[in-house]
Amino acid sequence: MRKTILLLIFSISLTCFAQDINYTRKTLNTLTSKEFWGRGYTKNGMSKAADFIESQFKTFGLQPMNGKDFKQPFSFSVNTFPGGIELKINGKKLIPGKEFIVGQASAGVKAKADLIEKDSLNFIDDGDRIVVSLKDKLTWSVSQKVNDYTEISVIKSAINEKPKNIETTIENVFVPEFRASNICAVVKGTLKPDSVILITGHYDHLGGMGKDTYFPGANDNASGVSFLLSLAKYYAANPQKYSIAFICFAGEEAGILGSKYFTENPLIDLQKIRFLINVDMVGTGETGATVVNATQYPKEFALLNQVNDASKLLVKINPRGKAANSDHYFFTEKGVPAFFLYTQGGISAYHDVFDKPETLPFTIYENLFKLFLGFNKGLMN
Template identity: 65%
Template sequence: MKKVLILFFLLYSGYSFAQDLAYTRKTLATLTSPDFWGRGYTKNGMAKTADFLEKEFKALGLTAVNKQQFTFPVNSFPNEMKLKINGRTLTPGKDFIVHPASTGLKGKGELIERDSLHFLAQEQKLILTFQPKLTWSVATKVEDFTEVYIQKGALKEVPKNFEIAIENEFIPQFKAANVCGLVKGTEHPDSILVVTAHYDHLGGMGKDVYFPGANDNASGVSLLLNLAKHYAKNPQSYTIAFICFAAEEAGLIGSKYFTEQPLFELSHIRFLLNLDLVGTGDTGATVVNATQYPSAFRLLNEINDENKFLSKINPRGKAANSDHYFFTEKGVPAFFLYTQGGISAYHDVDDKAVTLPLTAYENLYKLILKFNAALMKSAKMN
């Protein structure tokens, strides 16, 4: 009978996690769908995502669910996105992207070769730059020129003339919101462990092209939601807070705002774990701030070595490359964890949910649960 119960428990545990993985795939598909349009600055993508996360937090059973609103300037490209070179129509996202700080431009003319990679139309203030890989970003200002990056190999001949129609819209006070929810601690509610992930991505470029942002960072949001689902059903001695940040891609704006206008005392945070780019894992993971908090990093590695969750966890020093940064600057101990290996899609139209391997997803989920449990049993890491 005892063996039967053990077998049932193991089967149930596996089934339970399989349900979580199905939830992850569903969440990834939702967040990367055209309805959310790259979770950015056109077609109401970011606002729709914030509403979705607020509803999801409440459905999972989190309390004190709050949308923390703020504004910031951003340059967007809501409509026309057309380019012809030597009479040939190029495909946005695949053959070319526009520099995110570019002003709009409509017209045609001749091109002057500056060198093999740069071509100019001085009167129209147009720059064409050939690149081996097209990656996009977000700009909070507008320049007085238009620069277009063209995929190397998209043209077989030297560019001689152009026809262009690109529309930009600068929004001085774009509205965004961080989304926060809690699972209150049963014994030490004023001691808080925080899990964060940014939900924004790059949005769309024109009316027909958007950037799905599966690994960056629908993967982190999906893992955060799975952890929220677990902790809502299994409250811990400490309070567990979950924050989905907006405007990370625009310069860590959402997390900076939170540290300046916190929804709970930053001094109550015992540790913060930021999840960004966690959809791979073939070659392990890296932890930013590992050298800042060596005791916590040693603890994480001890758990990983004992359980063989990830093939390797690499240490990295302090870096302002995700939403952990401004918390660290305020004295909050924090890690930024990202996985490595697998797909190379990043800030491009190919970062899709269907190609995201989730190689280390299950083991990373388990590692975080054990790491948080160990933190709650130990003193504050330093």
């Protein structure tokens, strides 16, 4: 009976609340703008995004997690491409990002050479310094090392015949100590401030490849950060009996490095975290959402579904087991109960230049917001 009454309260209260979707859209557009250059490793993109997130926490009235500074600095190595990126295949100039990408671990090169066919999809120059691969989709990432050769992926539709010769200029700069920061904030609880619900998401993305091409990263993960900031705005205005804390991580795309650093250098006692919810790629949702670690924490997953069913928010929440695929992972390894939630359906853009804000449908964004409010309230009760 008590559970039924609580769920009825959740259902009524959640239908009365409307998320500030205009703020969310504005935030998404800011995070994916050219000024932030893919929130990565060139043109100061990641640093600008960090400053923006910090400014939002300050504006809302949140407190630094350690009581002093919103930023938790750390460093790691990364291979970057700040300079020229040019490619001609069979004399045809190709468009970076749309028709070709440079492998993230590639060495810089300036070359004009004939290509030798290794197989129907892969071609090399006679010095074995360059590998050209034909792809159906271009997918970029981040590397902490540099190979002694250069990889170039070319979309199949960009050329009409097999690659026979290449002319290319690629400039890379390896940065052994790239400086980044996690952004950490908290809304103190009114009754049990030492009990913490932690909401996390990574704000970094892939950055830029060359002087003219950047990866906006709208779904991955400007959507998650926009969602997190919307929650921060709400909880700052509506403090709960537990503390509600927020972390925007750097270095996720380079290997979930920011969250690993935080768990090794925590700014709060990890044992006081009642539950962690990590959001990454939450801008779609036509077919529902998936929760990693659902099978690890069946009681909390049941609560999530009870809240969802009571207000009919998402069409389905799919359970998934343990996986080291986002920033929840190292917390789980330290004994912190955690979910990683991502939505499904909608756009297929991923780690490419087409992950843009104008293509992101935000299908269930407001309902997802209500789901989080109800779930968090359930945890505190």
